[in-house]
Amino acid sequence: MDIRVLRYFLAVTREESISGAAESLHMTQPTLSRQLMDLEEEIGKKLLIRGNRRITLTEEGMLLRKRAAEIIDLVEKTEAELMAPDEVVSGDIxxxxxxxxxxxxIARIATDLQRSCxxxxxxxxxxxxxxxTERLDKGLLDFGILIEPADMKKYDYIRLPATDTWGLLMPKTSPLAAQPVIRPRDIWDLPVITSRQSLLSNEFSGWLGKDFEKLNIVATYNLVFNASLMVAAGMGYALCLDKLVNTSEESPLCFRPLEPRLEVHLDIVWKKYQVFSGAADRFLKQVQNAFHKEAGAV
Structure with a gap:
């Protein structure tokens, strides 16, 4: 499978037409059509549905679009690392x-490093x-910041000197807003919006004293800002970490911590036996110098 042809395929998915993609690629439409047909023949699957007005993707085409974008990102990242001048620490992290x-x-460390590099x-x-972790495993990320619990078998890591506190995000008009803390019985019958992180259910089951999946979970999220919009709209109450959503006096929302308190540690991780670029290696040394006494360094 040729990288060049994958770029052609992504151009077609972006433009949603053969003619538009051919123009953006500065090539003829028949040549591009031939390349795409050869790609479908090589894979043995139909990738494109050629309509009168626009190109759409088959299920296999949508999968290839996702994988092709990841492959191109990795190729470009590798090229940038290999072509970076030796005398200057440069490149992408x-x-x-x-x-x-x-x-x-992490922002403070990056800012400090930016002054010298x-x-x-x-x-x-x-x-x-x-x-x-999916992107770490594919080599698309150099480092990840993971909230515990997390599966660390494949990674080296340093524990960050910080903890986050779980709690409940709710409208200020909610009766629960009058309480200083939220106890397990308070949320048993509530419509709950929760993180999609797969390992969290065991953590919350222990806190609840019952199976987490038995809660009335009405929605899940991976970005808490989107969850906060659902809370503001009245869909439910979001289990989330503190300090991530505006709960100032002007905000219609408030945050109340869980009781017993449920705190999580955070780790900066990277793949075991990772071969870093000069820039990533310099960044890691900066992290190690900042947190060298933290437990969990490997």
Missing amino acids: CIGGGETDAMSL PNIRYHLFSGNADDV
């Missing part, structure tokens, strides 16, 4: 993480632990 106030620690560029990816 890709960091993924969930929404957490601890990202401010201004040619480093940072690329941030937001997602839950499942999203981040």
